[in-house]
Amino acid sequence: MTGTEPSENATNTASISMNTANTSRVVGPDTADHAATIKGQDAPRALGDGEFPVPPSGRLTAREKKWIVYDVGNSAFVLLSTAVIPIYAKSLMPADGNIVSAWGYAQTIASLVIALLMPLLGSIADVQGMKVKFFLGFFGTGVVTCCAMALPLTWLPFLVVYVLATIGLNGSLTFYDSMLIDTTSNERMDKVSSHGYGWGYVGSTIPFIFCIALIFGGPALFDWSTVACTRVSFVITAVWWVAFTIPLLTSYRQVHYRATRDHTREAVRGTFAELSSTLRKLVRNRPLWMFMVAFFFYIDAVNTVISMSTSYGTQLGIDSTQLVIALLVTQFVAFPCAILYGRMAGRFGCKPMIVAAVVAYMCIVFFAAFFLKSAAEFWILAILVGMFQGGIQALSRSYYGKIIPKEHANEYYGLYDIFGKTASILGTFLVATTTTLTGNASLGVLSIAILLVVALVFLTLQKDPTKTA
DSSP states (O other), X not given: OOBOOHHHHHHHHHHHHHHHHOTTSOOOOOHHHHHHHHXXXXXXXXXXXXXXXXXXXXXXXXXXXXXXXXXXXXXXXXXXXXXXXXXXXXHHSOTTOOHHHHHHHHHHHHHXXXXXXXXXXXXXXXXXXXXXXXXXXXXXXXXXXXHHTTSOOSHHHHHHHHHHHHHHHHHHHHHHHHTHHHHSOGGGHHHHHHHHHHHHHHHHHHHHHHHHHHHHHHHHHHOOOHHHHHHHHHHHHHHHHHXXXXXXXXXXXXXXXXXXXXXXXXXXXXXXXXXXHHHHHHHHOHHHHHHHHHHHHHHHHHHHHHHHHHHHHHHTTOOHHHHHHHHHHHHHHHHHHHHHHHHHHHHHOHHHHHHHHHHHHHHHHHHHHHTOOSHHHHHHHHHHHHHHHHHHHHHHHHHHHHHSOGGGHHHHHHHHHHHHHHHHHHHHHHHHHHHHHHSOHHHHHHTHHXXXXXXXXXXXXXXXXXXXX
C-alpha cells in the first residue's frame, strides 16, 4: 500500500490551516489529489498509533474492529424490526387490519424524515468534532424509543414510537457510515465495510435468539403473557445496542473535516451555501451522479425487500414461527456471504460485484411475486436474500466512500442518505399503495423489478472512477 509522502503531509497541513483561518472557503481536494484518493493513494497516517500503513490483505486493526462492532449492536434492532415487530404490530391491529399497508406507510414516514434531515445535519457534522455529537444524538434517540416501544397497547401509538426509533437508527447509521473514511484507507474499505455487515448479521442473532426463546418460552417459565415477553425483548435489544456502541465511542477520531471547532458558528451559517456547492459539484461529476441514480433505484429494492418481507409473509398466512426461524437462518447465511463479497470485490472489482447483486435481486423479486405461497418458498427467499443483502449494502457504502472528497464526507453521505432513504419511501409506498388498491400484495412486490432494471442501465453506462487507466 502506498503511503502519503512527507511533502503531501505538509500540503495537507497547510490546507487545514487555511481552512481554520477562513471557514467561508472550504478546502477540498483538487482534481489531482482527488484522483490520487480514488486510486487508493491516501493512506491516513494522520490516524497515528502505528496502525497504518496496513496492506489490503492485512488483519483488521483495533480501530477497524471497534468501528465494525457498532454493526453488531444496531443490527439487533434491525433484525427485531424485520422478524418480530411486524408480527407484534399485526397482533395489536383489528382482525381486518392490513399490516402490509400500515407497515409500508410507517417505513415511508421514517425514511422521509431522515431524507430531509440528513443533508443539512450532515453538512454541519463535517465540522471538526461534530460528527460524533450528531451520532450520539440519533443513537440515543433510537435506544430510548426502542425501550419505549414496550409502552403502547394499541397499534397506532406503537407504530408512532417505532417510527421514532427507526429515525434514531437510520440517523446514527448515516454518521456511522461516514466514519468509515476516518477509520481505514481506500484500499481496505471493501474489506472493513463487508466485515461490518457480516459480523452485524451473525452478532445480531445472539440477542435475537434470546428474545425469541423468551417470547416462546416465557409464558410457561415465568407465567408471563406473550405480549409481555415481546415487550421485554425490546429492552434487551436496546441494552445490546448500547453495549456494542461503547467501543466505537471510545476509539473514534474525526480525521477528515472542513472546519475546526473554533469556527463552528461560521461553518453552520455557511451550511446552506456549502450544500448548494456540493450539489453543483455532484452534478458536474458524471460517474458519481450516475452511480447515485443507480444506487437510488437498486437500494430501493433491497430496503423494500428487507422491511416488507415479514409483513408480506404474514399477510400470505405463513406461520409466524416459520417466518422468524427462516429470517434467523438468513442472518447466518448473510455472515459468510457478506465477507466473501468483500474478498471477491478485491479480485473482480467493487462495481462488478454490485452489478451481480442487482441481477440477483431481480431474480429474488420475480421469485417472491410468482412463487412465494408457503413457508417452504419463504425459506428459499430468505436464503437467497441472505446471500446478496450484506454484499450489496457493504460494497455500496465502501464504493461511495472511495469516490467522494473526504473533507466533505458527512455532507456527501447526507446526500447518499437522500438517495437511499428517498428510495425507501418510493419502494415501500409503491408496495403499500399497490396492495391497497388491488388487494394483491404480489403485484406490489413485482413492481420492484422495474426499479432494478433502471438501476442496471445506469450501472452499465457509468464509468468506474476507481479503475486505473
